[in-house]
Amino acid sequence: MTAKRILGRAVMVALLVLGALVILLPFFWMLSLSLKPADEIFAPGIDFLPSRPEWRNYAKAFQEIQLFQFLKNGAIVCGAILFFQILFAVPCAYALAHRRFLARGAIFGLVIAGLLVPYHVTAIPVFLGLAQAGLLNTYSALVIPFVASVFGIFLFRQFFASLSTDLIDAARIDGLSETAIVWRIAFPLAWPAASAFAVFSVVAHWNDLFWPLIAVSDPNLATPPRGILYFRDEEAGSDFGPLMAAATVITAPLVLGFLLAQRKFIQGITASGLKG
Numbered sequence: 001m002t003a004k005r006i007l008g009r010a011v012m013v014a015l016l017v018l019g020a021l022v023i024l025l026p027f028f029w030m031l032s033l034s035l036k037p038a039d040e041i042f043a044p045g046i047d048f049l050p051s052r053p054e055w056r057n058y059a060k061a062f063q064e065i066q067l068f069q070f071l072k073n074g075a076i077v078c079g080a081i082l083f084f085q086i087l088f089a090v091p092c093a094y095a096l097a098h099r100r101f102l103a104r105g106a107i108f109g110l111v112i113a114g115l116l117v118p119y120h121v122t123a124i125p126v127f128l129g130l131a132q133a134g135l136l137n138t139y140s141a142l143v144i145p146f147v148a149s150v151f152g153i154f155l156f157r158q159f160f161a162s163l164s165t166d167l168i169d170a171a172r173i174d175g176l177s178e179t180a181i182v183w184r185i186a187f188p189l190a191w192p193a194a195s196a197f198a199v200f201s202v203v204a205h206w207n208d209l210f211w212p213l214i215a216v217s218d219p220n221l222a223t224p225p226r227g228i229l230y231f232r233d234e235e236a237g238s239d240f241g242p243l244m245a246a247a248t249v250i251t252a253p254l255v256l257g258f259l260l261a262q263r264k265f266i267q268g269i270t271a272s273g274l275k276g
Contacts, residue, residue, distance in 0.1 A: 027251070034058070034244035041240050057241040058249070064242055067249065069220060070227030074250075077142045077223055078202045084147035085201060086194065093156030094182045098168050108157070114150035120210060127214060141215040142223065146205065152197050159193040160186055195261050203254055224250040 028048060033041055034057055036050040061067055095101070096108050126145045127136075135141050163186065171181045187194070209225040216222065219230065228250070231243045 030244050030247055030251070033240060034248045036241060038239075038241055054241060057245040060239070060242040061246040061249065064239065065227055065230045065246065066219065066222075067227065067246055070222055070224045071250070071253075073139075073221060073227075074206050074224045076139060078205045080139070080143045081146045081205050082198055082201050084143070085149040085152045086197070088148050089152030089156050089197075090187055090190070091179075091182050092153045094160050094178075094186050096153070096157045097160035097163070098165065098186075099178070111150050111153050111157075115154060119145065123211065123214070130215070137216050137218050137221060139221065142212060142221070145211065149197075149201070151200070155197050156190060156193055159190050163189060199258060199261055202257065206250075206254060 032048045032050065035053045035055070036057075037052065037054040040047070040050055096104060096111070122145075130136050130141050130144070135144070167185070168181060171185050176184070206223070207225060208223070212223045212226040213229075216226070219227075222230070228243065228246060231239055231246065
């Protein structure tokens with residue numbers, strides 16, 4: 001290996017480390033504040049290590065708000081959304097990849113166009129529809145608007161398009177129905193894509209504040225980001241130590257989940273982009 005290549009790799013590694021530090025800095029600062037006593041949080045200067053760890057901030061985080069309830073709500077909502085998104089996206093993606101029908105290309109074009117439309121655009125008509133149906137302040141209000149995912153359809157379609165047509169034809173010759181092919185052959189092969197999509201879906205809806213803020217007002221239905229707002233007090237202000245402790249607890253499941261699924265996540269992203 002030449003000196004030029006070694007220098008190039010060293011520069012690349014240095015840039016990657018620098019980028020990682022920039023991205024992780026807010027998380028380190030959040031963890032640091034969650035362990036600091038109140039007098040050190042507003043002290044002048046920047047010190048990442050507290051002089052005396054204030055573990056009581058974590059106890060207060062669970063005492064001041066219903067943190068367990070918010071975490072449970074987040075798990076229920078994200079789990080339900082992911083279940084229905086996969087239930088609808090997988091058959092749709094399979095049909096776009098391996099079925100011949102009229103206007104298939106146009107429908108896929110609409111899916112691509114749907115990726116360009118943020119859900120905030122449709123928030124008002126969806127809110128009014130749920131209000132007319134009497135579904136506001138329910139788990140249904142948090143789940144129904146997201147059960148159909150154009151991103152999920154696109155991601156799975158890209159993965160299914162890379163599957164051999166000979167495999168699909170062999171399954172049809174063996175007498176399997178299209179539904180059986182979808183769930184017994186195509187979907188098990190798409191676990192990497194499913195893992196990647198699960199990471200995107202759970203992170204997006206676990207961290208979502210916009211929709212829970214307008215769809216529910218009952219504290220017992222609040223998702224984690226919505227629940228964090230209950231630390232705010234109009235007279236006393238925010239208690240930043242327990243607030244950062246609660247934010248750390250809420251962030252931890254996402255970090256752990258990604259670390260467990262990172263290999264499948266990378267495989268899914270790579271495989272889904274192999275063939276258009």
